[in-house]
Amino acid sequence: SAVISQKPSRDICQRGTSLTIQCQVDSQVTMMFWYRQQPGQSLTLIATANQGSEATYESGFVIDKFPISRPNLTFSTLTVSNMSPEDSSIYLCSVEGGRGSTEAFFGQGTRLTVV
């Protein structure tokens, strides 16, 4: 399985500001995924990030709020823009298992608190 590193691991941010979360993988992967996990909740997919094309966003998530970059096959960023306390969540980067596998592997997550 891939080794996935996320930075920062946690942050406390002021409302109205933006935070960019980085995700680095130790091998090349076609698809990277960004999830949100609100307190005490399950994982909700925000978007799928493909290299060389715009991210594909799930219903309820928009590019202006969650811009994503995917400059190469090992790296992606998710920005949480114009934050409000409702954005306080764990944000998780995930990659596919490879070779057409449906398995997914996760980074350790970024715990965001907006005050």
Added chain:
Amino acid sequence: GQQLNQSPQSMFIQEGEDVSMNCTSSSIFNTWLWYKQDPGEGPVLLIALYKAGELTSNGRLTAQFGITRKDSFLNISASIPSDVGIYFCAGPVQGAQKLVFGQGTRLTINP
């Protein structure tokens, strides 16, 4: 859309007890995945199931892919303190390269 219903939502057990949790859907899944999430960490894949009726073990964990392809269960035998965490089932959305997750089962163990 496809949804996964996981139960129970939480469990409080004594150390040494066996644990059973399940995941059901009104839709057919071709793969069932079971993850565990420790506090402050991302989910870690425990077991992957690919075939209806398949029974797979990983140490004290056993998972089965239901015959109808609409359910799966996870058993943990002789629980120990490090089994504490949240267990999620997941499956691929039909026609898409993405997963849907159950609501999770939070396991608490009393020593």
